[in-house]
Amino acid sequence: AQTVTQSQPEMSVQEAETVTLSCTYDTSESDYYLFWYKQPPSRQMILVIRQEAYKQQNATENRFSVNFQKAAKSFSLKISDSQLGDAAMYFCAYRSAVDKIIFGKGTRLHILP
């Protein structure tokens, strides 16, 4: 069975600084997708970034980028120029091609002004 592990329950970063959230996963499949979702307090879960496993190039979305290491089964999220609005729970998630999403337990990110 696939698993997703986020080893950092909480992290803090100074506003305008860069922070990296870690995620590892376990799977025997070769075709899959990885996601980072953001869940602000009492608000809706929204997609931050996605990565197709068959793509070698790391995905980027404005200030958000990933470091996808397929052989190591690692999928970290880097947030540059952190802003107060980035404070949230961040969930790493795995999905096979036609299946449900499996989420990690999340990392709570605090932004220090």
Added chain:
Amino acid sequence: DTGVSQDPRHKITKRGQNVTFRCDPISEHNRLYWYRQTLGQGPEFLTYFQNEAQLEKSRLLSDRFSAERPKGSFSTLEIQRTEQGDSAMYLCASSNEGLAGGETQYFGPGTRLLVL
């Protein structure tokens, strides 16, 4: 607003009562998912539909839980004889899956259930 909507947003009930939640997916999305999220945890998969067909159910979905998507549009999740352990946020998500799969799932705001 064309996003995923859920109703009600909050529900308080007494142990033993039945509750029903509704999810309206993004229009024309053929996949609809239900997840459960307890405090401080990531969402856990419950079940999903491809159009009106329920394709998979988690072992978390006991006999007291039932979900339907009768016309392939909105879905309902019913919990019978609620227990305090059912207290959680129930999330709905939808996607528009093609043959290749892997489409992004879009989440609704959730229904927060509290069983007293």
